[in-house]
Amino acid sequence: MIVVTGASGHVGRALVDQLLAQGAPVRAVTRDPDKAGLPAAAGTYRADLAADDPGPLFDGADALFVNLAAGGAPTCVRLVEAAAAAGVPRAVLLSSAGVTGTAEDADNAIAHMHSVVEQAVVASGMRWTFVRGGMFATNTLDWAGQIHASGAVRGPNATSVSAPVHQDDLAAVAAAALLDDTGTHDGAVHHVTGPEALTPPQMLDIIGHAIGRHLRYVELTRPEALAAMTANGVPEPVADAILDWSNADPARTGVVSDAVKNVTGRPARTFERWVTDNVEAFRR
Numbered sequence: 001m002i003v004v005t006g007a008s009g010h011v012g013r014a015l016v017d018q019l020l021a022q023g024a025p026v027r028a029v030t031r032d033p034d035k036a037g038l039p040a041a042a043g044t045y046r047a048d049l050a051a052d053d054p055g056p057l058f059d060g061a062d063a064l065f066v067n068l069a070a071g072g073a074p075t076c077v078r079l080v081e082a083a084a085a086a087g088v089p090r091a092v093l094l095s096s097a098g099v100t101g102t103a104e105d106a107d108n109a110i111a112h113m114h115s116v117v118e119q120a121v122v123a124s125g126m127r128w129t130f131v132r133g134g135m136f137a138t139n140t141l142d143w144a145g146q147i148h149a150s151g152a153v154r155g156p157n158a159t160s161v162s163a164p165v166h167q168d169d170l171a172a173v174a175a176a177a178l179l180d181d182t183g184t185h186d187g188a189v190h191h192v193t194g195p196e197a198l199t200p201p202q203m204l205d206i207i208g209h210a211i212g213r214h215l216r217y218v219e220l221t222r223p224e225a226l227a228a229m230t231a232n233g234v235p236e237p238v239a240d241a242i243l244d245w246s247n248a249d250p251a252r253t254g255v256v257s258d259a260v261k262n263v264t265g266r267p268a269r270t271f272e273r274w275v276t277d278n279v280e281a282f283r284r
């Protein structure tokens with residue numbers, strides 16, 4: 001039995017589907033099973049992880065998939081400790097490529113929150129694997145409203161580069177680690193990216209091509225971008241960390257890893273492929 005947190009989210013939903021397809025029993029955690037729309041074959045488990053005692057969540061569990069989006073870092077630390085205390089042998093953590101494993105992590109909110117949970121996982125004594133994701137292709141779903149409204153997308157640094165990664169590839173790497181019985185993934189840190197580094201205007205061109213519209217990227221200054229993100233509810237330290245990433249050395253942010261190919265045997269899905277899979281979100 002594999003416990004999947006964040007099961008109704010982008011990565012969790014893909015992971016649930018892939019685990020079920022490989023015959024693994026799944027316990028999918030959600031705050032609202034009726035709304036989550038998870039496959040009937042997954043056993044759903046209702047919990048607000050930030051508030052509820054994990055209790056029977058770990059009965060019969062062989063592995064735990066941890067997603068910080070399901071309650072935040074302190075919640076995930078508690079969850080990992082509870083899993084270890086319940087005798088769950090393995091944890092796979094969806095972490096971030098922002099983590100450097102150096103003292104610098106303390107100065108970046110995104111790196112810091114993930115490194116705190118990484119440390120808890122290591123300290124738990126469970127067998128562990130980190131899936132450190134680069135920029136999720138799903139982040140561009142945040143552009144959909146502006147694309148619908150005007151075709152002009154406002155954002156920071158037009159020359160920044162990232163290699164957007166498809167949630168199905170993040171899930172495939174996580175599934176391989178969760179189902180591994182050879183020890184190959186024990187203590188492994190997989191830096192998972194898409195197959196090509198792109199600027200935001202290049203990503204926008206790919207979306208525009210898919211929907212048959214000309215889309216424009218409007219570069220904001222850092223203070224303008226910070227104000228726009230915080231107005232949309234992004235906590236300021238997190239917005240600052242995102243802007244640091246978009247202004248960081250392209251040799252770091254644009255890294256293309258071979259983790260998907262190495263772990264799954266298949267090449268990482270392109271951003272074009274991701275847009276094809278999600279094109280309806282961008283149509284008017």
Ligand SMILES: NC(=O)c1ccc[n+]([C@@H]2O[C@H](COP(=O)([O-])OP(=O)(O)OC[C@H]3O[C@@H](n4cnc5c(N)ncnc54)[C@H](OP(=O)(O)O)[C@@H]3O)[C@@H](O)[C@H]2O)c1
Nearest residue numbers: 006008009010011030031048049068069070071133135136
């Ligand atoms: N975005 C990036 O570029 C990036 C890069 C690297 C790493 N990451 C990591 O990936 C995470 C995002 O993953 P994702 O896109 O798959 O997340 P997501 O789509 O936002 O899904 C998160 C799920 O967590 C569940 N959830 C939220 N609060 C909860 C709570 N209190 N208790 C139980 N469940 C709760 C929600 O399900 P219900 O509503 O059904 O409960 C939601 O569907 C980030 O938080 C970060 O740690 C992101």
